[in-house]
Amino acid sequence: MEPAASGASVTLRDVAAASGVSLSTASRALDERGPVSRSAAAQHVRKIAEELGYRRNSFASSLRRGETRTLGVLVPRLSDTVMALMFEELERAASDRGYFAMVATSGDDPEDERRAAETLLDRNVDGLILATARLDDDLPRLLRKRGVTHALVLRTDGVSPSAIGDDEVGGYLAVRHLLDLGHRHIAVVTGPSFTSSGVGRLAGARRAFDEAGINPRQEWLIAAGYGIENGFTAGEALLGGGSGKRPTAVFAANDNIALGIIAAAHRFGITVGKELALVGYNDTPLSARLSTPLSSVRVPLAQIAGTAIDLIVNPGKEPHIRKSMPTLIPRESSGAPRRA
Template identity: 55%
Template sequence: MTEQAGPRTVTIRDVARLAGVSTSTVSRVLDDRHPPSTSPSAERVRAAAAELGYRPDAYASGLRRQHTGTVGVLVPRLSDTVMAVFFEEVARACARQAGFAMVATTEDRPEAEKATVETLLRQRVDGLILTTARLEDPVAAQLRAQGVPHVLALRTDHISPSATGDDELGGYLATRHLLDLGHRNIALVAGPSYASTAVARQAGYRRAMTEAGIHEVDHLVHESTFGMDSGETVARAILADPDRPTAIFAVNDNTAIGVLAAAQAAGLSVPEDLSVVGYNDIPVSARLPVALTTVRVPFDQIAANAVELLTQQRTGALGEPRRVVTPTLIPRQSTARPPATGIARGRRKPQERPGRMPT
């Protein structure tokens, strides 16, 4: 079902029209940095603003802000390694232009995003880089309406300027790797449907499976969050199925680590009983007891693209509004050919699992 559009945002043009003054007068009267005026026109402006429900906010002030060399970066949480790594890359990209990046978190809660954006804009940042975008994101829509320079990074809403990886290709590469090893019963821990990254990686998975002649995959796709706990919970259910898969592609490395934990709990050896592929290639992936096969995302390139797109908006030189970089499959120890036909795939005793995760 399509959601009903919310009420139209009241702008300073609406206030100016009702008060019978110019937009610059409205901007000056409602700017709390200026001494309050008691002139008749100022009174009309305040009355019009109250009648229309207009509230001056950080979005509008962004249009009047002078260059400060500071970029605001919005992330769901810094405890997520991907977000921490990406912010560090943005900070480096800003430093190369003698700029500075500051970060704020939202815990991936939409209701917190608008307030966090306003807080960053009150710090007089030149623009915003948001990794929190959801499909049909109202915050991105409001930023566009107010003309605030911003770039969506890692995720996109397919409208605002964005810097991302080719997630559809990455999902395809991960699944193709498992198919090339001989797997056919491949489950997907798919991530949340509101995130473009998860949607695109699932599309890549489905394309690879279709090319292999496997058309019925809905029963193999399991929605999750991006966290380890969710990956483990979903994988426990997947592995409890009597016709459990021989391989799992997880939407990111965190959920893949959760899958590894679930495999250990089920008494399965990785990769002898179950192959696992993650996504992002966070630093820990190569250092796990069973090194994780994953898809490497060039976060440094995405960060550089995001900063460049933001600079182009500020200077009025915006070219191609969407930058997409290519991911790379990194095969490691967590994937192998599936168990031979006819060999029982049951529980093993812990001492019989040479590649099991530590307790």
């Protein structure tokens, strides 16, 4: 069969006629929103459509149904490995459900966040997924008030539908691991105090300390940003005390912070994994590839992404928060035995 001439517009009616089927049968065979039909007729229609150069106008058909099959995703920044990985998983999960995901970045400023959200809403997205929520953030409340379909991911305000890791369990696992290795002088560098993830991971660390009967030194509990430079600054404060006592172990509330602490330890001639035990969080791909592989708490990003998309496309009657369970991955940075 000859393909359509250059510039010609092949319609669904053309495909149906060339396939010898009804218009409705051709439409069902080419509908990408549900499971792909494997029937001989459907495969024949798809083969003819490809030969003719037919391109389904999913945007127009979605508009006729009052939807765009597009979701907006708002992240603080894509230079953050976790946020980039999270968006990739959200994009994949959206595609599996017949949706397209587009991303916008906002930094950590609430005004920038609101502007970015409005930009996505101006594109007529069917819902918003926010990885930017602050505990003091007004945006989720405004979205609820306006009736905008949305879900929070990785962070929660405790009210809007949310798909998150269980940060308190993760913080507990990290510090419990260090305690089980015999450490008693443990520092914790948490994420920002305006994030539920930072607050939750610190709460889990405190629970582990309480179980062990340990009252951590206040100057060893540092709230920082989630960047490498934040970890380096915290590492300098913890490890550069001269004759003062320094911690023998550190729980860093994400892997970027841990990388900064590694850099600070190197500056002071401290060997991570021998003189200093270190546990990170999120188990980003680089963690296992460092010269001293980093112990880290693994978060099931794919599961969280799928849950977030489902909260958008199949919203329940009541807002709810779904937590996915993290897992500790011990490696050499905490003094765990080298794996074969």
